[in-house]
Amino acid sequence: MAVLPDPPTPTLAAIYAAYEAERGDGFREHLGASLIGKSCERALWYDFRWVTRARFPGRILRLFETGQLEEARLVRNLRATGATVLEVDPESGRQWRVEAHDGHFGGSLDAVAIGLQEAPKTWHVVEFKTHSAKSFRDLVAKGVTFSKPQHWAQMQIYMHLTGITRTLYMAVCKDTDDLHIERVNVDAAAAGRLLEKARRVIAAKRPPARISEDPAWWECRFCDHHATCHAGAPAEINCRTCLHATLVEGGWHCARFDQALDRAAQHRACPKHLFIPDLVAGQVTDAGDDHVVYRMADGTQWVNDARDGAPC
Ligand code: SF4
Numbered sequence: 001m002a003v004l005p006d007p008p009t010p011t012l013a014a015i016y017a018a019y020e021a022e023r024g025d026g027f028r029e030h031l032g033a034s035l036i037g038k039s040c041e042r043a044l045w046y047d048f049r050w051v052t053r054a055r056f057p058g059r060i061l062r063l064f065e066t067g068q069l070e071e072a073r074l075v076r077n078l079r080a081t082g083a084t085v086l087e088v089d090p091e092s093g094r095q096w097r098v099e100a101h102d103g104h105f106g107g108s109l110d111a112v113a114i115g116l117q118e119a120p121k122t123w124h125v126v127e128f129k130t131h132s133a134k135s136f137r138d139l140v141a142k143g144v145t146f147s148k149p150q151h152w153a154q155m156q157i158y159m160h161l162t163g164i165t166r167t168l169y170m171a172v173c174k175d176t177d178d179l180h181i182e183r184v185n186v187d188a189a190a191a192g193r194l195l196e197k198a199r200r201v202i203a204a205k206r207p208p209a210r211i212s213e214d215p216a217w218w219e220c221r222f223c224d225h226h227a228t229c230h231a232g233a234p235a236e237i238n239c240r241t242c243l244h245a246t247l248v249e250g251g252w253h254c255a256r257f258d259q260a261l262d263r264a265a266q267h268r269a270c271p272k273h274l275f276i277p278d279l280v281a282g283q284v285t286d287a288g289d290d291h292v293v294y295r296m297a298d299g300t301q302w303v304n305d306a307r308d309g310a311p312c
Pocket residue numbers: 040041042043046209210211212219220221223224225226229230
């Protein structure tokens with residue numbers, strides 16, 4: 001008979017639980033530059049519309065933290081070569097940030113640097129990434145453009161929006177501590193296409209087309225939104241999944257109550273929430289004040305009913 005593994009100790013379980021409690025829902029205020037290289041625009045729209053809550057176990061969240069902690073060491077390593085590395089903007093005292101599309105798209109740079117051995121007089125965006133051994137081998141073999149197109153896209157946005165023409169991509173292998181360093185040149189045309197992609201996703205009132213109609217397609221199998229996209233699972237309830245919410249310059253607005261929605265209000269939603277019909281796996285057959293009737297895929301009727309909900 002197989003020997004069962006020991007259960008985790010209460011302390012270990014409590015450590016992981018603390019990470020999970022701290023993490024929150026993982027929803028981002030804006031569409032992130034770190035995601036814009038994703039191949040599926042529908043997935044990006046779901047990200048931006050807070051359709052699926054991020055649920056990572058504590059162990060994985062701790063692993064993410066390892067990547068963040070590594071950054072301080074990589075900065076020290078770069079400074080040891082004589083480079084000047086600025087992790088924050090000296091004017092604001094905050095992380096370097098870039099934004100576009102009225103603040104609905106953006107991201108934060110790890111650092112900018114000058115005095116690098118390869119080109120001492122040229123300012124560089126600096127991007128740090130940690131990799132598993134398999135991912136690191138692939139990166140070294142193919143280079144970041146082909147091995148990690150999502151990282152490449154992120155760097156193009158950072159360069160385009162800062163006006164800096166080079167990025168130093170610095171990768172570390174989590175298994176061996178090997179380092180890989182690459183310089184990436186700005187590609188203005190590609191950055192323009194990525195910005196336009198972000199604009200399309202942000203402006204879309206309905207989910208863009210799927211990258212594949214096959215739920216078993218490899219990119220779909222690894223997608224956080226698979227259950228809603230392919231299996232009809234309900235979306236999260238918040239203002240961004242509500243048909244009354246509209247995007248305005250720098251924020252969100254509720255047409256039902258004619259009021260601006262700050263981040264806390266978007267999270268809370270209200271009892272008058274009604275799903276954007278594309279997020280329900282059925283056909284709209286009727287609608288009225290504060291309700292929408294659907295015929296579901298299995299032939300049953302479902303009423304998204306907010307008639308009894310008290311106003312905000
Ligand atoms: S499941 Fe597939 S089609 Fe749907 S959002 Fe994800 S990647 Fe796109």
